[in-house]
């Protein structure tokens with residue numbers, strides 16, 4: 001299968017690497033195009049095939065579109081029409097309708113991946129046009145499963161997915177950074193604090209995933225009467241951490257909706 005990636009930045013680069021390192025595609029099946037050669041150079045040095053946007057439209061059955069929304073118009077101009085192609089777009093705010101209009105392809109999949117895709121543990125929100133047949137869907141699953149878990153949603157929910165899991169890792173990294181600093185402040189080394197914070201997050205996430213309990217239930221199990229945890233919870237409530245996190249996601253969501261209108 002010939003597959004092209006247009007826009008080899010953070011996300012396009014992750015997709016290219018994962019497709020090849022997992023053996024999903026052979027380098028001979030993959031073609032990369034980007035605006036500047038700077039981002040393509042390390043791929044060219046590793047034997048990836050470099051192409052132009054136009055060539056990708058002409059020769060690839062599957063085309064990933066991975067440019068910033070602000071660059072999409074120029075990219076669509078360069079791509080031209082690609083009516084028989086399966087298009088998979090990571091572009092924030094660019095709707096399936098717009099991609100169909102610009103490419104003249106009716107087989108369009110809009111995805112919102114996140115950066116744990118780098119190690120195959122991403123969350124991939126996905127919405128698709130109605131014209132995909134069973135074989136197209138199998139191709140999509142084959143190509144995307146090397147990135148992580150696929151969650152199909154209605155397209156109107158993609159902005160919510162963008163806020164929660166697309167941008168989500170950035171918020172998690174801010175929280176992790178703050179927790180590590182808290183450990184350092186109490187005298188732990190950076191390395192020890194980092195490992196303990198990450199293992200605590202991983203263990204807590206695994207516990208919820210494996211046992212399926214509501215997080216409030218386990219929070220209650222940790223919280224001893226007149227103990228340490230309730231003091232921390234009381235502080236969290238006074239600092240309005242819960243509201244601040246919900247507002248963080250809400251503002252991100254509003255921006256995702258705005259981008260869709262621009």
Ligand SMILES: NC(=O)C1=CN([C@@H]2O[C@H](COP(=O)(O)OP(=O)(O)OC[C@H]3O[C@@H](n4cnc5c(N)ncnc54)[C@H](O)[C@@H]3O)[C@@H](O)[C@H]2O)C=CC1
Pocket residue numbers: 006007008009010011012033034035036039053066067068069071074075076078090091092112113114115166167
């Ligand atoms: N970074 C992230 O965690 C996520 C990003 N996205 C979305 O994926 C898209 C790409 O994001 P990033 O990879 O972070 O951006 P990026 O800026 O790192 O990469 C975009 C690449 O596209 C290239 N490009 C721009 N115009 C082009 C054109 N006309 N033809 C060919 N190449 C062109 C740029 O040179 C750049 O290398 C965006 O729409 C973004 O919203 C989606 C999910 C997560």
Ligand SMILES: O=C(O)[C@@H]1CCC=N1
Pocket residue numbers: 092162166167
């Ligand atoms: O910040 C952004 O716009 C993109 C979308 C999700 C993650 N990064």
